[in-house]
Amino acid sequence: MDGSNRSISVNITVTKTQRPRCIITQDAEVDDMNSLIHVLLYSNEVDIQGIVQSSSKFHWKGVAGQKEEKYTKPYRWPGTEWMQKYLNAYQKVYPNLKKHDKSYPAPAYLKSVTKVGNIGYKGEMDSVTEGSELIKKKILDNDERTLYLLAWGGTNTISRALKDIEKEYKGTKQWDAIRKKIINKVVIPACGEQDETYSEYIAEEWPEIKFMSCSQMSSYAYMWRTQPEDSSKKTLYADFMLKNLIRKHGALLDNYVTWGDGTYLDGEEPGSQFGTNEDLLDSLDWWGGFNPVQKYQRYDFLSEGDSPTFFMLLDTGLRTLEDVTNGGFSGRYAKADKKNSKGQEVNYWSPVKDTYVKEDGNTMQVESSWKYIDDIQNDFASRADWCIVNDYAKANxxxxxxxxxxxxxxxxxxxxxxxxxxxxxxxxxxxxxxxxxxxxxxxxxxxxxxxxxxxxxxxxxxxxxxxxxxxxxxxxxxxxxxxxxxxxxxxxxxxxx
Structure with missing residues (x-):
C-alpha cells in the first residue's frame, strides 16, 4: 500500500481455551447442596464430567449386617433424589444462562453424568458402583487435561475407582505406564479428610497423587462469624443474601439454604437443621464448641465449606492452577511434611494463612481465601441475576x-x-x-x-x-x-x- 511493493505474511494459530475438568463427589450435606448450586452457575467455565454422591463420617445410607451397629442404619441421610431435583431447577434457568454464555452445558448432559457412588457407611468401598465406574473411566481416558476429583465428602468412591484400576492392571505390562499416567493426571482437592480412605488407601498405594486439603472453614463455611467485624463480612449478611441470592432469582437459587430460613432438611438430625431449629440461631456455642464473634441472624450465609475446591478452577486471573503456592480464591498452599506407613513422602498440600489489613490499619493472620470473599459473593450474585435476566445487555x-x-x-x-x-x-x-x-x-x-x-x-x-x-x-x-x-x-x- 505504501508503494514499496513489499508484503508481509503472518501465521496466526487459534486455539480453543481448554476449560479445567472435574468430577464432583459429595456427601449431600446442606453445604454440599449449596456448593452444587454455586458451581452449576460456573459450569460454563468448568467442564463438569461427573456429579457423584458418596458417604463420609458425617453422612451415610447404612448397610445391613455391618459389625458396627451404627452403620446398619442411615445417619443424617437425605437420600439421592435431591440431585435430580437440583438439575431440574437448573434446567428451568438454563435458557436464561445461555443468553449470557453459550458454553453452559445442557441439563440432559449434566443429568447423564450424575451418579450414585459408594454410600453405605464411612469409608465404604465394598463394591463397584455407577459413581466409581464413571470416575474410573475418566481417569483412564485419553483426555490430556488434569482431572480434578473434588472431594466434598469422603474419598471412598474415588478410592474404589483407583482400587479397581489397581486390581485390573497391577502385574500386567501396562501397569507402570498406567500408574504414571494417573499420578500425572489426577489431583484431589478435598474439604479435608472426611473418612479414612485417603490415609489408609490412596496415601499408601498412590502417595504421588497430589492431595489438597482445601479447608477454608472460617472464610466460607459454618464458622465465618468467628472472623472479626470488617467489610469483608458484608456480603455474607442477611441483607445481601436476601436481595442478591435467595429471593426472586429463579428455580435454582430457590433451593439455596441460609440460617433460619425455614428449610427442612430431609434425614438431618435436629442439631443440624439450620433452617428450622431456632435454638441454633441463639447459640454461641454451636456444633463443635467454637464461639462466633456474634450470633447468626436469620438469612445469614450458612456455609459452602466445599466450594474452595472448585474456586481454583475459575478464570479469576490468579494463578493457583499453575502453582498452588501462588494463592487465589481457594487460598494459598504449602507442601506438608507427611509420610505414609511405608515411610514414603506423600504429595499432600495444606492451606497457609495470609496477612490481612483491617479497616483500622491493623493486621492479622487469616485464611488466605478471606480477602476474596467480597469478590466471590458479588460474582455469585451476578450469576444469580443471569438466571432471571434473558437479555445480555441488562445484566453485569x-x-x-x-x-x-x-x-x-x-x-x-x-x-x-x-x-x-x-x-x-x-x-x-x-x-x-x-x-x-x-x-x-x-x-x-x-x-x-x-x-x-x-x-x-x-x-x-x-x-x-x-x-x-x-x-x-x-x-x-x-x-x-x-x-x-x-x-x-x-x-x-x-x-x-
Whole structure:
C-alpha cells in the first residue's frame, strides 16, 4: 500500500481455551447442596464430567449386617433424589444462562453424568458402583487435561475407582505406564479428610497423587462469624443474601439454604437443621464448641465449606492452577511434611494463612481465601441475576485485565520496571485499575514501593537485596462500576535474575 511493493505474511494459530475438568463427589450435606448450586452457575467455565454422591463420617445410607451397629442404619441421610431435583431447577434457568454464555452445558448432559457412588457407611468401598465406574473411566481416558476429583465428602468412591484400576492392571505390562499416567493426571482437592480412605488407601498405594486439603472453614463455611467485624463480612449478611441470592432469582437459587430460613432438611438430625431449629440461631456455642464473634441472624450465609475446591478452577486471573503456592480464591498452599506407613513422602498440600489489613490499619493472620470473599459473593450474585435476566445487555459481566509486558518477567536486583495494565469490560462499564504486591506469596525480604498503584501504570524498583531465584508477586485488579462491582485480576510473577 505504501508503494514499496513489499508484503508481509503472518501465521496466526487459534486455539480453543481448554476449560479445567472435574468430577464432583459429595456427601449431600446442606453445604454440599449449596456448593452444587454455586458451581452449576460456573459450569460454563468448568467442564463438569461427573456429579457423584458418596458417604463420609458425617453422612451415610447404612448397610445391613455391618459389625458396627451404627452403620446398619442411615445417619443424617437425605437420600439421592435431591440431585435430580437440583438439575431440574437448573434446567428451568438454563435458557436464561445461555443468553449470557453459550458454553453452559445442557441439563440432559449434566443429568447423564450424575451418579450414585459408594454410600453405605464411612469409608465404604465394598463394591463397584455407577459413581466409581464413571470416575474410573475418566481417569483412564485419553483426555490430556488434569482431572480434578473434588472431594466434598469422603474419598471412598474415588478410592474404589483407583482400587479397581489397581486390581485390573497391577502385574500386567501396562501397569507402570498406567500408574504414571494417573499420578500425572489426577489431583484431589478435598474439604479435608472426611473418612479414612485417603490415609489408609490412596496415601499408601498412590502417595504421588497430589492431595489438597482445601479447608477454608472460617472464610466460607459454618464458622465465618468467628472472623472479626470488617467489610469483608458484608456480603455474607442477611441483607445481601436476601436481595442478591435467595429471593426472586429463579428455580435454582430457590433451593439455596441460609440460617433460619425455614428449610427442612430431609434425614438431618435436629442439631443440624439450620433452617428450622431456632435454638441454633441463639447459640454461641454451636456444633463443635467454637464461639462466633456474634450470633447468626436469620438469612445469614450458612456455609459452602466445599466450594474452595472448585474456586481454583475459575478464570479469576490468579494463578493457583499453575502453582498452588501462588494463592487465589481457594487460598494459598504449602507442601506438608507427611509420610505414609511405608515411610514414603506423600504429595499432600495444606492451606497457609495470609496477612490481612483491617479497616483500622491493623493486621492479622487469616485464611488466605478471606480477602476474596467480597469478590466471590458479588460474582455469585451476578450469576444469580443471569438466571432471571434473558437479555445480555441488562445484566453485569466481569471485566478482564491484561498486562502489556506479560505475566512472567525476569529482572535484576536494583532494576526499575514499568508495567502497563489494559482493562476491558463487556458491558462498557467504567473500570478502576489498581496494583498491589502479594507480599505473603513473594519470597523477597523487602517490600516494593509502587508508584501509580491506583492507576493502570506502575513503576517500581526491584530491591537491592533481592537474590537470584527469588520471586515477587504483583496483583493487578480491575473492578467495574456495574451492578455488584465485579472484579477480575491478573497475577504477575517477577523472578530475580
Amino acid at each position: 459481566h466481569a471485566p478482564k485485565v491484561s498486562v502489556t509486558e506479560g505475566t512472567d518477567i525476569k529482572a535484576s536486583a536494583g532494576e526499575t520496571l514499568k508495567l502497563h495494565a489494559i482493562a476491558t469490560d463487556p458491558d462498557d462499564d467504567y473500570v478502576t485499575v489498581s496494583w498491589s504486591e502479594y507480599t505473603d506469596a513473594s519470597t523477597t525480604e523487602t517490600a516494593l514501593t509502587l508508584k501509580g498503584a491506583a492507576s493502570d501504570t506502575i513503576s517500581f524498583k526491584i530491591p537491592e537485596d533481592a537474590k537470584a531465584g527469588q520471586k515477587i508477586h504483583l496483583i493487578v485488579q480491575a473492578q467495574d462500576d456495574g451492578e455488584h462491582t465485579l472484579t477480575h485480576y491478573q497475577q504477575v510473577i517477577i523472578t530475580i535474575k
